[in-house]
Amino acid sequence: QQQVKQSPQSLIVQKGGISIINCAYENTAFDYFPWYQQFPGKGPALLIAIRPDVSEKKEGRFTISFNKSAKQFSLHIMDSQPGDSATYFCAASYTSGYSTLTFGKGTMLLVSP
Amino acid sequence: EPEVTQTPSHQVTQMGQEVILRCVPISNHLYFYWYRQILGQKVEFLVSFYNNEISEKSEIFDDQFSVERPDGSNFTLKIRSTKLEDSAMYFCASRENGPFQPQETQYFGPGTRLLVL
Numbered sequence: 768q769q770q771v772k773q774s775p776q777s778l779i780v781q782k783g784g785i786s787i788i789n790c791a792y793e794n795t796a797f798d799y800f801p802w803y804q805q806f807p808g809k810g811p812a813l814l815i816a817i818r819p820d821v822s823e824k825k826e827g828r829f830t831i832s833f834n835k836s837a838k839q840f841s842l843h844i845m846d847s848q849p850g851d852s853a854t855y856f857c858a859a860s861y862t863s864g865y866s867t868l869t870f871g872k873g874t875m876l877l878v879s880p
Numbered sequence: 881e882p883e884v885t886q887t888p889s890h891q892v893t894q895m896g897q898e899v900i901l902r903c904v905p906i907s908n909h910l911y912f913y914w915y916r917q918i919l920g921q922k923v924e925f926l927v928s929f930y931n932n933e934i935s936e937k938s939e940i941f942d943d944q945f946s947v948e949r950p951d952g953s954n955f956t957l958k959i960r961s962t963k964l965e966d967s968a969m970y971f972c973a974s975r976e977n978g979p980f981q982p983q984e985t986q987y988f989g990p991g992t993r994l995l996v997l
Contacts, residue, residue: 810988
């Protein structure tokens with residue numbers, strides 16, 4: 768019940784295209800859903816996060832869509848750029864607990880020039 | 881911008897040896913974490929630490945592991961007798977508020993790559 772399932776494992780998108788990464792969770796107690804971006808040799812860095820009281824959150828070219836009934840959330844990267852090439856992790860946690868992040872397995876995104 | 885720092889960036893050790901990984905969390909943060917990432921796999925939670933004691937630990941965090949905040953700034957992870965399977969990137973993270981409070985951003989350090997031979 769603690770798992771967060773992420774797909775696809777890897778993704779190649781042309782410059783200017785839309786990158787879409789999906790995650791699904793089982794634990795309905797989760798109430799915080801961040802996306803982290805990780806470049807090789809670096810630690811994960813928070814990209815954008817959402818709470819389940821909204822269905823969408825947008826920050827610049829990055830949008831999280833959240834479907835509470837389906838227990839799914841996704842990251843959309845509009846106008847993808849080569850600099851977006853990185854590994855993206857979705858995660859989940861809940862405020863009622865110790866707020867440990869449960870991560871998905873990650874998606875390696877390559878944006879071709 | 882404040883950041884979490886970790887030392888060393890790389891550590892090579894022999895199986896059975898003790899290692900200490902060091903972290904300096906962001907100065908006004910109260911809640912600290914260690915995660916690890918085996919090469920090519922997802923980030924996994926090890927332990928969280930608040931108010932000078934362990935808040936939560938995972939199954940990975942067995943008796944070979946310990947954490948300490950020896951002074952007001954450092955946060956350490958000790959592995960007493962390293963095994964080959966301990967080879968991984970270890971990340972320290974911190975956040976501003978404590979457990980059971982509205983989630984705040986966890987800031988991750990750059991990691992220590994541990995290689996056990």
